Amino acid sequence: MSKTKNISPPSWAEWFLKFYCKEEFLEEIQGDAYEIFERLVASNEIGKAKIQFIWNVLRFCRWSNMKLNNRSKFNQFTMVKNNFKIAYRNLIRNRFYTAINLTGISLGIACFILTFLYAQEEYSFDKFHSNYDNIYRVWVHETYDDEEYFEATIPVILGQTIKQDFPEIEETIQMRGGLATYISDSQEKIELYFEMVGEGFLKTFDFKFLVGDRNTALDKLENIVLTEKQALKQFGKLDVLGKTVNIIVDEKEYGYLVTGVVQDPPANSSITYGSLISDANNERFMNLQTRTAWYNSSSQFFVELNPNISVEALESKFPEMVKRGLGDEYEEGAFIVKLQPLSDVHFNEKIEGETLYGDLKTVRILSIVGFVILLLAGINFINLAVGQSLKRAKEVGVRKVMGAYKHQLVSQFLGESFLLTFMAMVLSIGVCSLLIPSFNQFADKNLTLDFSWSLVSALGIALLVIGLLSGIYPAFVLSSFNPVATLKSAKMSGKGKNGLAYSLIVVQFFAAIFFVSSTIIMKNQLSYLTEKDLGYEAEGMVYMILPRPEKFENGMAGIMNASGLIADQLITRLNQIPAISGATYANNYFGENDWMTLSYADLEDNWKEFSYNSVQEDFIKVFDIEIIEGKGFENATEYEQRTGFLINESFAKMVGLETTVGGKIISKRPFGEHQIIGVMKDFNFESLHKRIRPLMLSMNAAPVFEGVEGISMSRGVRATVLLKANLENFSVVRSQIETAWEERFAEPFDLKFVDAKLQALYEKERNTNAMLNLIAGLAITIACLGLLGLAALTIKNKYKEIGIRKVLGASSIEVFKLLYKLFMSPIIVAFIISVPLTVYVMNSWLSNFAYQINVNAFHFVIAAIGTIMLTLVVVSYQAIKAAATNPVDTIRYE
Secondary structure: OHHHHOOOOOHHHHHHHHHHEOHHHHHHHHHHHHHHHHHHHHOOOHHHHHHHHHHHHHHOOOOOOEOOOOHHHHHHHHHHHHHHHHHHHHHHHOHHHHHHHHHHHHHHHHHHHHHHHHHHHHHOOOOOOOOHHHEEEEEEEEEEOOEEEEEOOEEHHHHHHHHHHOOOEEEEEEEEEEEEEEEOOOOOEEEEEEEEEOOOHHHHOOOOEEEEOOOOOOOOOOEEEEEHHHHHHHHOOOOOOOOEEEEEEOOEEEEEEEEEEEOOOOOOOOEOOOEEEEHHHHHHHOOHHHHHOOOOEEEEEEEEEOOOOOHHHHHOOHHHHHHHHHHHHOOOOOEEEEEEEHHHHOOOOOOEOOEOOOOHHHHHHHHHHHHHHHHHHHHHHHHHHHHOHHHHHHHHHHHHHOOOOHHHHHHHHHHHHHHHHHHHHHHHHHHHHHHHHHHHHHHOOOOOOOOOHHHHHHHHHHHHHHHHHHHHHHHHHHOOOOHHHHHHHOOOOOOOHHHHHHHHHHHHHHHHHHHHHHHHHHHHHHHHHHHOOOOOOOOOEEEEEOOOOOOOOOHHHHHHHHHHHHHHHHHHHHOOOOOEEEEEEEOOOEOEOOOOEEEEEOOOOOEEEEEEEEEOOOHHHHOOOOEEEEOOHHHOOHHHHHHEEEEEHHHHHHHOOOOOOOOOOOOOOOOOOOEEEEEEOOOOOOOOOOOOOOEEEEOOOHHHHHHOOEEEOOOOOOOEEEEEEOOOOHHHHHHHHHHHHHHHOOOOOOOEEHHHHHHHOOHHHHHHHHHHHHHHHHHHHHHHHHHHHHHHHHHHHOHHHHHHHHHOOOOHHHHHHHHHHHHHHHHHHHHHHHHHHHHHHHHHHHOOOOOOOOOOHHHHHHHHHHHHHHHHHHHHHHHHHHHOOOHHHHHHHO
């Protein structure tokens, strides 16, 4: 007997039965098969029992019993199809609310797409390099007189020392730009911007090489790789291998063999470049001081590290290298060499260098704004769906009485949400196509609506998120109605309807007040920047940049003085034009963000840094710059003009002279024969992002460069002629100026306004404000649409109350007050919440400026008044309609 108890059916047959049989049939079939098996075993017919069990397993393997039977799936598909059909009918039946939701969600998704494309490009900077994780930029943290400087433009000798002393660095790439001219086939002199780079430039960076061999293109001194733009400009084609380019730099002509063509810098590259030549040309185009001085910053250096090298360990070796290089001038902590990841370059404006910078704050703000607007569109949907619950209550009750399950109702309401969201997404693509040109203009981008994998994924996520957020609350609340209660009263039995609706209205008004007040603050700041007294007169000023002199001596000072002589000749001719009331020249001009920076060490080895400009004698008079002590160059003697320095108040404070006028600058490396002849009142010669720095002006550059040890400049030395002209008949004046130019120069004539250049300093902020205005307009439109729909629903639900009040003697004014009061409370709450957040965000944005407005109550009062007026306008139509309705009709209707 014990033996029969241990006998069991074949295990494979048991497994097969469980494998194919549906759960609802498994227990019955398995029970019958086991019953037959045990009866035969009890009769000692063990073999027959196993065969019979196997037969029963196979016998019941029928289509109706199999898990693979997709009849239920077919039924499920039919149910889904039916739900979408019902959803479509409901959307058509409620055209007004469907239009509001469709418009709001499509605008929200369009805004999301625009901000996504913008953020995607900004975050993609430099990531097209396959090994960008291992590329670093060398930078220096300098500290002098409690002032800190973060410079990515470093001395050439520093980069070369790093290359020699640290063999563990795989590649060290120098980048130093230069400006030359070349002679075209038509014998025309054309400017050529070139970049002296290390041979590893084309190996480390993945800039697309269009023609030639990138591995050997820069292996010789006289090889040149043209950019795509330069090749087309000079030769009209890209097949230019073996061509010769003769360039002229500092009077000397050099012949270069074209060995390749490289793609122009991509839009998402923070590294810019011109045509490329080898850094073996350093000796040709740099003097000995530039190549060997540790305080002469003129080049950028990038390094490529082995992935196994620790950046921290490598940086810890740099102080010893700096100590050897500076010798007795070394001061611990004053000159720290660091490595900056390439991925950090684009968004880190703190480290100044010759790269394209982005504004991480702007990217984050726009990304958050895009998401918030998408959320606002979803809030509209929820508000209107909850508001329509009265209409849908009986429908839900009837469905439940007829046997509908909760999950079926949930799927129906979610189906409506996803159907509407999908329709809005299709519509949003068209809206986005219309908005993207304006957005590109504001953002200074060239974004296109390419359906990349990342964009499609983002749209899919947006569809899922907004579909769920918009539909999940109405779905679960409506499906939870008590069928008996809803059929009796057609009223909602779920809890928290009023609280949710109130909270969502607060969120919408909060967003509206935040956007309006933020745009007002940004606009006021930009107005302040353009209207602030800069300390000089730029109205009616035009300028033109002169060609480099062909002959000069004595390096940098020689170029400046020779440029001045050329400018003097042109100014003499221009002064003959009656409409020109003032003419002068300078090396740097107003509107340039970075004037030439020079530095020297005083007798106590304290490093002093200042901005410098070589000017003509009438510079102070033409720009009406105030002299608070001493005299300007226009009133100086010939000797004072040759030896005199003009300094600003900040420079005077830096040097700390007891008697400024007539004094001299005391330095370790003596300046040439000089004297301070005057002190200018501080004026904003650079962008208002910066505080006023120490500034020196001189007519003769030679004594200045005898004393300085460090030079940093953002462009080559070229004189700029500045003119104060009568603009009443500007076309005639421009023609006269052009004639004077063509008498002297063969180069193309290009006249520009100083005002326009000054405005360009704040172009990024102006574009940000314009983008925010566009997005804020979308947000306010969505909020108004939601308010319009919600007002219609809210007032409609109060028709009976309004009718009773009118029967009891209430006037139309009292009805208006009742209805307006419904929306005033959430506005007050939203205002209280939005103020501190707006203050925090705007103060963070204003911190980018050295000169800024104060955020005050005025900005918020205007935003609040605007929001209230907008609310009154939107609600008024529905309120007037309700107040004018016959109370007998409304009571009977209810």
